[in-house]
Amino acid sequence: MTDKTMTAEEAVSRLASGMTLGIGGWGSRRKPMALVRALLRSGIGDLTVVSYGGPDVGMLAAAGRIRRLVTAFVTLDSIPLEPHYRAAREGGGFELTEVDEGMFQCGLRAAAQRLPFLPVRAGIGSDVLRADPRLRTVTSPYADGETLVAMPALRLDAALVHVNRADRLGNGQYLGPDPYFDDLFCEAADAAYVSCERIVETAELTKEAAPQTLLLKRLAVTGVVEAPHGAHFTSCAPEYGRDEEFQRRYATTPWPEFAARFLGADETAYRTAVREWRKEQER
C-alpha cells in the first residue's frame, strides 16, 4: 500500500503554471488554505481556478495567479463581498467564466463521470449564456422536447481540498455537517491533494465516527498533507469556526501588506505571524 503523505510544498511542486486547479470548500468554509498559501509562496501562476469562491480565490486573484476563474460567486460569508477579488475583477485582472451554482455542480459531476456534459435546467434565459458564448444547449430527445443547458465537464488537472482526518493512504474524512463538493473535486481531477487536520491510523477513522463521514476514497487521492489549522481563517467544523477577527484583518489590509506580513516562508511562519498579531490585538 502506498504511503501518500507529503508536505504542502511537495504537493505544490507537482503543480505547474497553466494548470486547471479545482479548490474545495465553499465560500469561507473549509478551504484548503495551507495548500493555497503554499501555492502562493511558489511561483506558479497562469492558472484556471475552479472554485465555489472564498478567500482562496481572493488571494490568488490579488497575487495575479489567475488567468481564468470558473465560479458562481466569491464571498467571505460574514463579509458578503470579497474585497481582494472585487479589486482584481474591477481591474480586469483575469478572465471570468460565471456559472450558476447548480451548473457548477453538474460540470464537476460530468467530469467525475467522464461525460462531455450533463443537462441542467439552469442558465437558460439568464445572461450566463450571453457572458460565455461557448456554452451550448441540448434538446431533450423525448416527447417534452425541452431545451436545457449542456453544462460541459469541469475536468481538473488537480484538486486541492481540506478535511478533518485522513489516513496515510488517502482515505479522507469530514466531521462537520457539510461535505461541500470535495469528493467531486477529487474525482473530477487527474490528481488530488488532500490536507487534513490530523493524519490517523485507518482503523481510527471509524472508531467513533459513522462510515458515511469517509468522504474521500484513496483511489481518487494522490497526496495527503497533515496541516493542523490548515483551513484557517476559514471554518473547519467541528474543530474550529471561522476566525472572524483575522478575516476582517485580511479583508481590510491591502494585499501586498497582508502577504508580506502573514504569508511567511512556510506554515510555521504563518502560524507564528498570526499568533503575534493576536497578541497585539489583546494588548
Place this chain on the structure above:
Amino acid sequence: MRATRAEYCVIACAEAWRGAGEVLASPMGLIPSLGARLARLTFAPDLLLTDGEALLVRPDGTPEGWLPYRQHLELVAGGRRHVMMGASQLDRYGNQNISCVGDWARPRRQLLGVRGAPLNTLNNPTSYWVPRHSRRVFVERVDMVCGVGYDRAAELGGAARYHHVERVVTDLAVLDFATPGHTMRLVSVHPGVTVEEVREATGFPLAGPDEVPCTREPEAGELRLIREVLDPRGARTREVPDREGG
C-alpha cells in the same frame, strides 16, 4: 400596539409563504428570515427551515433533517422550495441582478456573482426582498440577468414550465407580477407610505391603480412572536429603520 415599518416588512415577507405547503423556505437576509420563521410558527406550519448551514431545523433550533449544499441544489431542481433572494437590480419583468454593476466584461462594481439565481428562478417559486426601495434597484434594464424574469421566461418554452416570481417586498411596498403582461404591479404600500412615493422610487412605470390598500396589520400574536421570540434584540430595525408616520 403599533407596528414598526420593519415589522410590516416581516409580515409582508411571511405572506410570501402562505399556502406554500410542505416545502423548504429559503430566505436570504434578516427580515425574510424572520418572515419565514413567523410563517412557520403561525399560518404555514408545514414549512421547512434551515439553520443557514447543513441542517433542517425547527424554529427552536432542534435539528429535523440534513441538507448539505449538494442536496440543497438537488432540492431546488426538484422544486419543493420557495426562495426569497436579494436583488441589487430588478426590472419590470422581475429580471434580477446580483452579479455586477456596469458592463459584465469589465464591471464598475463586482457584486456577489450569479450564485444560484438562474437555477432558482427556473425551478422553484422565487420572491425578492429589497431593503431600500430606490431607482438604483428598480431599473429599466438590469446589467446582468441572474434571476430570470417573465419576458425572458416567455421565450423559453418548456424550460420555463416551473418559472414563477411570486412577489417583491421592499421597505415601502409589496409588488407582484399578476398583470396580463406580467409587468410589475403595486399590490400594497406599508402604512405611512404613499403610492406617489413608491412610483417616485421606481425607475419604470408600475402597473396598478392609484389607490392601493395598505399592507395588512400584524395580529397581536404575530407582533409578540416577532418581538419576544424571533428578534428580541431588535436587529430588524437595523435593516429597516422606523420612520415618521409609519
